[in-house]
Amino acid sequence: GDFQFDTDIRFYYLLMPVVVVMALGMVNLRRTRFGRALVAIRDSDVAAEAGGIHLAKYKTMAFGISAAYAGVAGAFFAHYLEYIGPDHFNILLSIEFIVMLIIGGTGSLLGAILGAIFMTLMPEGVRLLEDVLRAMKPDLLFPDLRAMVIGLVFIFFIVFEPEGLAGRWRKIREYWGEWPF
Structure with a gap:
């Protein structure tokens, strides 16, 4: 059949699996070497760099990941509103x-x-x-x-x-x- 997410309930059922997958992805990311490096950078830039963590590389990668998450959220926001303009922000x-x-x-x-x-x-x-x-x-x-x-x-x-x-x-x-x- 035809899938239409035109009600709040249907949109909720579309969005919740995506939220769960993205949240699990973030939880698992924190357990990786990359995630531990980001925690070290958050706690102390100087100590992380002294420990051999390349700050620019990890901060750029973190920015890219956060931009991807924001992009997914923005796409769902745009779908929900059906129109986005500067007055929404x-x-x-x-x-x-x-x-x-x-x-x-x-x-x-x-x-x-x-x-x-x-x-x-x-x-x-x-x-x-x-x-x-x-x-x-x-x-x-x-x-x-x-x-x-x-x-x-x-x-x-x-x-x-x-x-x-x-x-x-x-x-x-x-x-x-x-x-x-």
Whole structure:
């Protein structure tokens, strides 16, 4: 038959296997010599270079791999929207991507996934907050509440949870792994 991915559910079933394959590819990449070299470069450029890692080569390869991942994501984004123009990519979207990574936790695949889930669900939370605030004070308008909440959440994570959701998850697992002893 004819395959059409014209609904959100169908698009989800198209996208999820791709996300799983790409995530598994990234997990396996970290276990290779190349992945360990990138971790060493992330931790300390100077120490990695002293250890014999060619920085320019590995950074260029990392850029190429990230560009490939971004290209796949962009292709699916374009398919989903059916049209892409400059108006789709404003400064708030760029800030949201950065906040997504900070909230999830930098340097980990789990952090990127948790940050994406958090930032995807946050507009619904903001909408509920708007409803509650309107019920309390009907004459107030909240034109930039979403941007304000993003800023507050970003500051909260920078100050109180610098390792992000992935760091908090790791701490919870360590705590319960040792419990009750």
